[in-house]
Amino acid sequence: MSEKQTLQEQVCERFRLYLVANGLRQTRERFAILRAIYEQEGTFTIDDLKEIMLAERFHVSTNTLYLTTQLLVEANLLIRHPFSSSASVFERIADDRPRSYQICSHCHRITRIASKALATSLETYHPRSFHVSHRIVYVYGLCASCQRQMHKRLKAASDDSAPK
């Protein structure tokens, strides 16, 4: 069994237990969606997920995708990022590795931060009487491209308002 298959079996079992514990139905669609999500790396939207399912010739309604992703978030198998773009952005959480992202407040571009120091400090945070399921940090600001645009606009504005 490959590492990917083992991971898929593990998450399917966790999802099965979650559904049983909450008296929810174990449908073929729900598991197909979970498998499709765990085939992917990185972030995705509901529209991306719909395309992935279609490419696998598995037809599910947008409503089913919304409901199932919601269940997976509640089951701690998926995170919904609080990014301020219009569509919800999801990502699987296969492991307990800390994650950190920087988000441009202007264009909403998201990039992973590869900082060992940040990862280490997140790993060593062990609060009392609170079970940590995942460790995520978001850093907001302006990306290089938006900084350049902003700089140009500010310069143009100050040139316009300069006394002639």
Ligand SMILES: [Zn+2]
């Ligand atoms: Zn930007």
